[in-house]
Amino acid sequence: MELLHPWRLDFPKPSEPELRSAPVVSLILPCFNEQEVLPETTRRLVALLDRLSVEGRAAPGSAIYYVDDGSGDCTWRLIGEYAAAFPTVCGIKLSRNRGHQNALLCGLLTAPGDVLVSLDADLQDDLEAIPRMLDSYRAGNEIVCAVRGRRTTDTFFKRSTAEAYYRLLGMLGVQVQFNHADFRLMSRRAIETLRGYEETHLFLRGLIPQLGYRTAVVEFERASRFAGESKYPLRKMLSLAWQGVTSFTAYPLRLITGVGALVSLGSLALAAWALGIRIFTDDAVPGWASAVIPMYLLGGVQLLSLGIIGEYLAKVYESTKKRPRYHVEAVCGHSIDGSSRDN
Ligand code: UDP
Ligand code: MG
Numbered sequence: 001m002e003l004l005h006p007w008r009l010d011f012p013k014p015s016e017p018e019l020r021s022a023p024v025v026s027l028i029l030p031c032f033n034e035q036e037v038l039p040e041t042t043r044r045l046v047a048l049l050d051r052l053s054v055e056g057r058a059a060p061g062s063a064i065y066y067v068d069d070g071s072g073d074c075t076w077r078l079i080g081e082y083a084a085a086f087p088t089v090c091g092i093k094l095s096r097n098r099g100h101q102n103a104l105l106c107g108l109l110t111a112p113g114d115v116l117v118s119l120d121a122d123l124q125d126d127l128e129a130i131p132r133m134l135d136s137y138r139a140g141n142e143i144v145c146a147v148r149g150r151r152t153t154d155t156f157f158k159r160s161t162a163e164a165y166y167r168l169l170g171m172l173g174v175q176v177q178f179n180h181a182d183f184r185l186m187s188r189r190a191i192e193t194l195r196g197y198e199e200t201h202l203f204l205r206g207l208i209p210q211l212g213y214r215t216a217v218v219e220f221e222r223a224s225r226f227a228g229e230s231k232y233p234l235r236k237m238l239s240l241a242w243q244g245v246t247s248f249t250a251y252p253l254r255l256i257t258g259v260g261a262l263v264s265l266g267s268l269a270l271a272a273w274a275l276g277i278r279i280f281t282d283d284a285v286p287g288w289a290s291a292v293i294p295m296y297l298l299g300g301v302q303l304l305s306l307g308i309i310g311e312y313l314a315k316v317y318e319s320t321k322k323r324p325r326y327h328v329e330a331v332c333g334h335s336i337d338g339s340s341r342d343n
Contacts, residue, residue: 012189015114020138025052025062026113027130030103031079031121032069036227038078041121042089048127049088057134059114063088063334066121067107070097076330083333090333098326100232101202101240104182106326108191117185123226124153125183132218133185142190142213146183149219165241174248175209177217184208200319203243246311253312256305263301267294 015023027045031038045064052058068076068091079091092110094103104118115137119125125146133144151159166178182204186194193211209215232240245252277283 012192014140014142014189015187019114020140022056022059023114023134023137024060024112025049025058025134026111026116027064028067028104028107028111028116028118029064029121030067030069030100030107031071031075032097032100032103032231033071033073033075034121034228034231035071035074035078037122037225038066038075038082040226041123042082042086044123044127046086046088048130052131052134057131062113063090063111065107065111066091067103068093069100069103070094080332087334091331092328093330093332095327095329099236100182101204101243102325104204105202106328108186109195110328114188115185116188116191117183119183120181122228124222124224126220126223129183129218129220130185136216136218137185137187139216140214141216142187143208143211143215144185144218145177145180145208145215146185146218146220147177147180148222151179151222153222153224165244169206169244169248172245172249172251174206174244176205176244177209180205180217183220187213189213198322199247200321200323200325201243201247201315202325203240203247206244206248242311246315250312252308256308259301260305263298267298270294 027049029041029045034041042064049058049062049064053060053062066079066082066089068079076091076093079089079093082089083091090111092106094106098106108116108118115134117130117133119127119130129146133146136144151162154162162179166176169176186208190208190211190213193213194207197207197210199207
């Protein structure tokens, strides 16, 4: 049997300091029906990469990776045109819409580079934060989270629900960075570690703190969407929020047990009280209300509890199938593997 020596173990190592000063930077942008913003986003990102390379802060090979998440508009055609026009633009097309988190993961696990920066395609994330994130990487951090300073561009509803949600996650013991979405820099080492997580239901901002690597925070002001409409309607947002809770804590299940115990104790006390009245007084037990209301209440609590248990069970069921999280249908541009490939 071959002996495994500790110095031969294959684990991701931190990159050397000289590599950190001018890393190969990959920008990862999931896109779902973003034809209105892509021209401006591409113009600004190509200019940013040029500037970073002139300043000697990004090595040759740095590029933009658009992940087309099954768009129904001209997004993929535009990506193809930009990939043909600019050597720094690449595209990955998913076979259908798999959701922002899966598209993002596909970009992170496919793109090469020493550091990968994920951001939204709609220019809400301030590009000027990227050089600062690179400075932080150079200082030795493996993960740099860009957090929103003030959420002035968000509606009151979005701001208050987001704040309440972060608080709830904190109370449930889920470790997440306050006011941080998915605008983040990750080193190659962090990406390779992330590859080992094979969960079906992704909530990246909850997963990243689990990696445990040295993490820093950079503040930025979030702008309004440059053009087009939000691709995150309330339904998708609630679904992501629910993933955040159920993927990282079993607290709701415990809560059910607690509520169940409390209700049972309460009904025992009620039964004792009713029995006392029957034995020691001549008062009749009050009418149907006391019988019917607890029945409905308990029925509701039971159904809710079953629903929550069912959600967790569904997760286990989905995970056992081990279905791929996405399928890559086509790639374009000076490609992922370094060869020039078109579709
Ligand atoms: N997105 C995606 N797949 C989806 C929904 C959204 O790839 O199913 C992308 C979208 O193109 C954008 C990013 O995820 O680049 C964030 O979406 P959006 O800006 O619409 O969300 P919001 O900022 O309104 O929360
Ligand atoms: Mg947006």
